Amino acid sequence: MQAVIMAGGKGTRLRSITNDDIPKPMAHIAGKPILHWQVECLRKNGITDIIMVIEHLGEKIETFFGNGSNFGVNITYYWEVQPLGTAGALYDLQNQIMDNYFLLVFGDVIFDIHLARMEQYHIAKAALGTLFVHPNSHPYDSDLVVTDDNEKIIRFDSKNNKRSYWYNNCVNAGFYILSKEICKLVKPGIKTDLEKDVLMPLVAQKQAVYAYASPEYIKDVGTPERISTASHEIENGYVAARNLTKKQKCIFIDRDGTLNQHKGLISHEDDFVLESSAIEAIKRINASGYLAIVITNQPVVARGLCDVLDIENIHNKMKTLLGREGVLLDDVLFCPHHPDKGYPEENPVYKVSCKCRKPQTGMIETCVEKFNIDITQSWIIGDTTIDIQTGKNAGLYTALVLTGEAGKDGKYEVKSDLVCGNILEAVEQILKIEEI
Structure with a gap:
């Protein structure tokens, strides 16, 4: 050129x-x-x-x-x-x-x-x-x-x-x-x-x-x-470190129960409320050189409780609230699918098995390709054993937070690398490890 x-x-x-x-x-x-x-x-x-x-x-x-x-x-x-x-x-x-x-x-x-x-x-x-x-x-x-x-x-x-x-x-x-x-x-x-x-x-x-x-x-x-x-x-x-010719470090973040308050299946913007420590946590990530990327399962679409545009509006609320405080997410990915059928109001288009629904690693793989992410230097923070199993499947370090479901979902027998009170504590511990 x-x-x-x-x-x-x-x-x-x-x-x-x-x-x-x-x-x-x-x-x-x-x-x-x-x-x-x-x-x-x-x-x-x-x-x-x-x-x-x-x-x-x-x-x-x-x-x-x-x-x-x-x-x-x-x-x-x-x-x-x-x-x-x-x-x-x-x-x-x-x-x-x-x-x-x-x-x-x-x-x-x-x-x-x-x-x-x-x-x-x-x-x-x-x-x-x-x-x-x-x-x-x-x-x-x-x-x-x-x-x-x-x-x-x-x-x-x-x-x-x-x-x-x-x-x-x-x-x-x-x-x-x-x-x-x-x-x-x-x-x-x-x-x-x-x-x-x-x-x-x-x-x-x-x-x-x-x-x-x-x-x-x-x-x-x-x-x-x-x-x-x-x-x-x-x-x-x-x-120079942000140039995508160089491998990037990333902190992947679960949404419900980690970044925002756990309120069950959220299908309306009014139910989305940030965790009290979320803004400071993202601020620390932004200043650290790590990418901050949200990956979240949103089966509310497959269950017919809302559509994809509703999820995008909830995510726009999340980005707006963070942006007002001077912090940002580098990307947000969500999986709208759910493999189990039988709900009366379900949307059959999204009732499929997929590679993006956690603990599958499709969303992470997309980000690795898009942003040249080094898995061996990256983390996932979440409140469920599904998040921790996702990290293990992808080769990430893992941090469980005691907000939301606090690991009590019981889906997988898996142990995280860190257990922290909330997302801010998780980020602080990750960055301390980085300094060593």
Whole structure:
């Protein structure tokens, strides 16, 4: 792929750092300009043909990078005579983009991503556009992306909307693979917003615009506070460790009785109440470098007590409540099946044996493939012997919590590696073991 980096903008919020002597993308993070980090990451991914769109103080960028040969890449420049927004330059770049698609990067973002995975996803979906999306710690004031079951984007949920509903923590990170055809949708010389003027109309027309979800590191560093945070996360190795070329550690979490209060079969959002220690527990996981992924059996669907959309709404409530407190889950998977038949209201579509219902390991295997998880360094936390047997079957370390059913379900004769009072205590003990 070629990469186009939008490296213009005055960076008003960074004036205390740039002093308006350098353009925003040349602000330093952990000893190097933001653009330098970007170029290094692109080169590491085999992307060596880069077009930089520059304007305000753009000569400082040209002087630093030249033609890119000293950085192992080839850089050409497009000067915007007047600011054209986040997409206005694309019309004029059509003749410089050689392939059918290209990577679009904004110059105030730090990222470390396994780009081949995202590119393969884009190709497999035959997408016009692929947006990198992820959960973040402040979804309540972020623009959200809403997708269908096939990860196709069906609408955008503006941060300005009054959200009197539960929502999925799925945020557009501002990092794209775009078909060259999209350039033709931009009018020449007109200031154009990529999301508002290009992507939203495509989504409204039900065109092939998809969301690529990943837990890898990508952060807008457009304020001094964010630069400080990103510098620390680069220096302590957190940024590089999240790249999916590297094996990931994960804490898999059961839902009912572990993350939320045990209330039997939950089929309505009103019955979902977080355990008192859940928020702090997820916060500790988020800061640790482990992924936090919920895997849960939800036979209420098979029993006909609710449908899949009801479960997704309950999970959106879970993500909303956590997001309000600045914590997040990297993924949530559930099994709607149940093998036993005979309930009067049951849904026969889901009355099947499957590989995803715990203690089967299908949900874990899906995550291992998706996130390159190292089973030998990962855990499962749950309140039943089913959860512990699932962990044993998958090769995980196991922690039983004494909330919910507290291991008294009696399904399996199995012993966990840890027994803890609640999810927070379990996380604390896991992280202490990690330190040894």
